Amino acid sequence: MDRSEILRQVASVLTGELAVAGADVAPGTMLREDLGLDSIDLVELVTAFEDRLGRRVPEDRLGGLDTVDDVVTLVGELVAEGEGVSAP
Amino acid sequence: MSASVVVTGMGVVTAAGVGLDDFHAGQLAGRGTARWVTRFLRPEQADYVAIAGEVDLPEALALTPRELHRVDRCTELALVAAGSAVDHAKLDPAQLDRTRVGVVIGSGMGGAATYEAGCRALHEHGARAVRARTVPMSMLNDAAGSVAIRHGLTGPCTAVATACASGADALVAAYAMIVSGEADVVVAGATEAPVVASVLAGFSRLRALAKPGDDPTEACRPFDAGRTGFVIAEAAAVLVLESESHATARGAERHARFAGFGRSSDAHHSTIPHPEGVGAASAITKALRSAGATPGDVSFVNAHGTGTLLNDAAEAAALRRVFGPRLDRLPVVATKGVTGHPLGAAGAVEAVATVQALRSGVLPPTANFRVPDRALGLDVVVGAPRPTDAEFALSNSFAFGGHNVVLAFTRA
Numbered sequence: 001m002d003r004s005e006i007l008r009q010v011a012s013v014l015t016g017e018l019a020v021a022g023a024d025v026a027p028g029t030m031l032r033e034d035l036g037l038d039s040i041d042l043v044e045l046v047t048a049f050e051d052r053l054g055r056r057v058p059e060d061r062l063g064g065l066d067t068v069d070d071v072v073t074l075v076g077e078l079v080a081e082g083e084g085v086s087a088p
Numbered sequence: 089m090s091a092s093v094v095v096t097g098m099g100v101v102t103a104a105g106v107g108l109d110d111f112h113a114g115q116l117a118g119r120g121t122a123r124w125v126t127r128f129l130r131p132e133q134a135d136y137v138a139i140a141g142e143v144d145l146p147e148a149l150a151l152t153p154r155e156l157h158r159v160d161r162c163t164e165l166a167l168v169a170a171g172s173a174v175d176h177a178k179l180d181p182a183q184l185d186r187t188r189v190g191v192v193i194g195s196g197m198g199g200a201a202t203y204e205a206g207c208r209a210l211h212e213h214g215a216r217a218v219r220a221r222t223v224p225m226s227m228l229n230d231a232a233g234s235v236a237i238r239h240g241l242t243g244p245c246t247a248v249a250t251a252c253a254s255g256a257d258a259l260v261a262a263y264a265m266i267v268s269g270e271a272d273v274v275v276a277g278a279t280e281a282p283v284v285a286s287v288l289a290g291f292s293r294l295r296a297l298a299k300p301g302d303d304p305t306e307a308c309r310p311f312d313a314g315r316t317g318f319v320i321a322e323a324a325a326v327l328v329l330e331s332e333s334h335a336t337a338r339g340a341e342r343h344a345r346f347a348g349f350g351r352s353s354d355a356h357h358s359t360i361p362h363p364e365g366v367g368a369a370s371a372i373t374k375a376l377r378s379a380g381a382t383p384g385d386v387s388f389v390n391a392h393g394t395g396t397l398l399n400d401a402a403e404a405a406a407l408r409r410v411f412g413p414r415l416d417r418l419p420v421v422a423t424k425g426v427t428g429h430p431l432g433a434a435g436a437v438e439a440v441a442t443v444q445a446l447r448s449g450v451l452p453p454t455a456n457f458r459v460p461d462r463a464l465g466l467d468v469v470v471g472a473p474r475p476t477d478a479e480f481a482l483s484n485s486f487a488f489g490g491h492n493v494v495l496a497f498t499r500a
Contacts, residue, residue, distance in 0.1 A: 018157060020154060040221055043220040044219070044220050047220070
């Protein structure tokens with residue numbers, strides 16, 4: 001899964017499960033300032049990918065998420081971990 | 089307590105109308121508004137009483153999907169009612185000392201739908217399936233906190249939970265904030281969103297709910313000889329209570345005066361009212377004393393009037409204890425025939441109804457009252473709206489837990 005596909009999925013969770021509307025979700029979009037997310041939204045956003053990928057994110061990573069690109073990077077790491085462990 | 093407190097704004101959302109005009113029209117129409125609840129199961133599949141009063145929020149008032157991601161229906165209804173009340177009062181927080189504006193929002197159940205969904209997720213899929221917002225969305229004080237956040241009100245903010253007396257108790261708490269000098273203005277009321285399968289099932293198991301019959305709108309029949317129980321309903325109502333001096337200083341219109349209150353506990357049983365209405369009578373007497381009034385001053389009573397056998401009998405007994413032979417000619421109105429019973433929100437909804445009757449000079453008819461229960465001996469307003477020159481009215485709220493709260497209002 002490349003970064004553009006991950007970005008698409010992050011945007012999908014934001015507009016779907018978190019019901020964020022009317023905002024342009026681009027790599028540089030600020031999660032708090034532009035999208036109005038709070039810390040609970042970040043938990044929900046990350047949980048959505050944890051559940052999809054069967055991985056866990058250490059809680060101290062949430063504080064470092066400022067932009068959509070940061071989330072894409074984090075999800076990319078989860079994908080890579082999963083591939084490293086469970087590649088057929 | 090003698091400080092003067094006035095009502096300067098009201099907002100209401102009920103199954104019988106959203107907004108003051110629609111709600112008043114719904115009361116005057118005098119028809120029940122309950123319908124089959126279809127959001128969980130088809131009614132014929134449900135082994136609980138599947139009728140309720142549901143609020144149809146106009147799109148312009150409803151919260152956005154993004155906002156609803158963060159709050160339960162219970163808080164949504166409170167936010168809509170509070171927003172309407174603040175507008176109606178022409179309250180501009182930017183022009184006020186916001187540290188002197190309080191919030192009290194009561195509820196019996198809080199975010200029950202959210203809590204039920206969390207429990208279901210936990211048991212079906214495990215703890216990680218429980219939404220991170222389960223606690224803040226279901227906690228009983230979320231409506232109060234959300235109203236304060238929405239309007240930037242930084243005075244005292246609290247919630248009260250006394251089941252079906254919560255709305256009346258919220259107004260008492262607001263009144264106390266003002267007369268104690270803690271606040272100049274309080275945005276106060278209550279909310280309930282109990283159309284939740286576990287709540288419907290729970291009240292069904294208590295055998296407290298009305299038999300639906302063929303037409304749900306005819307199920308709730310307060311004080312009728314054939315009454316069979318109450319009908320669960322959604323609703324929220326919020327009033328702006330304000331010290332008279334503050335209202336005068338900002339040129340606010342007064343819709344009524346909060347004249348006093350009386351409270352008591354039955355100390356008898358969790359769900360059964362004292363059969364002789366001793367506690368309820370005590371609360372009524374205290375409300376009269378608080379307002380400096382006598383039984384002869386009361387122009388009408390907005391009854392708790394749920395349509396259960398036990399409530400209506402105990403309430404009639406309480407009224408007879410206080411009013412004696414005068415009760416034969418004292419108009420009694422039961423709003424729940426029209427709205428259903430919005431549990432914790434009822435006292436606030438009926439405070440609005442009481443103020444509207446005082447202001448309009450019209451007592452709305454009690455829905456579905458066909459055969460008088462002679463044992464009760466009440467002059468229930470029925471059939472058509474009844475003109476009144478009422479100056480002073482009481483609104484009764486009685487609750488599971490034995491809480492009795494009676495509010496007194498006069499024309500402004």
